[in-house]
Amino acid sequence: EVQLVESGGGLVQPGGSLRLSCAASGFTLSTYDMNWVRQAPGKGLEWVSYISDSGRTTYYGDSVKGRVTVSRDNAKNSLYLEMNSLRAEDTAVYYCAREAPPSMRDAFDVWGQGTMVTVSS
């Protein structure tokens, strides 16, 4: 079964750091570009970050640029999101999502169940 499972969320103080993980199974992670998407409580979806299949290319949303780093370890079938200088507005459920091949116009075809990050003192 194709699956993504996020972990690492939790309660962190403003200014703190957190590292999210996303474990992939049922498919070969190294052949897919991957993304992180977040959703604040009661709000819509916000794209956070992209990483290419090799890990050589990354992009970030403006709201997290400079504070977040995406990485991956294809040998471990894992994706990561390192978040620093966290703010209250970073409070959200964080999803990892697989980007489908170009034949599917790069839609996000597989999503994890999400991990909750709460930034509060």
Added chain:
Amino acid sequence: IQLTQSPSSLSASVGDRVTITCRASQGISTYLAWYQQKPGNAPKLLIYAASTLQSGVPSRFSGSESGTDFTLTISSLQPEDFATYYCQQIKSFPYTFGQGTKLEIE
């Protein structure tokens, strides 16, 4: 690229035909996807490339494109279709989502 999705909420009944619109601020070809999200769950891909149904998605869902205007149509609402729907452009970074349309039972 901004996506303007409308309406933001919609009340309808089982059996109704509903249409949700997503307008892009610039051309995105067919790099548009539609997702369904139910409370407490991750989004689920319904349609990719503007009009192609994802495997396993019921045929009552359809998508169309006309320039920078995109529509998601549900031909005959079923009880399980009451959810929030989002459009997304995957043409260029930063990827963006529409604001969402909450479909509620009338």
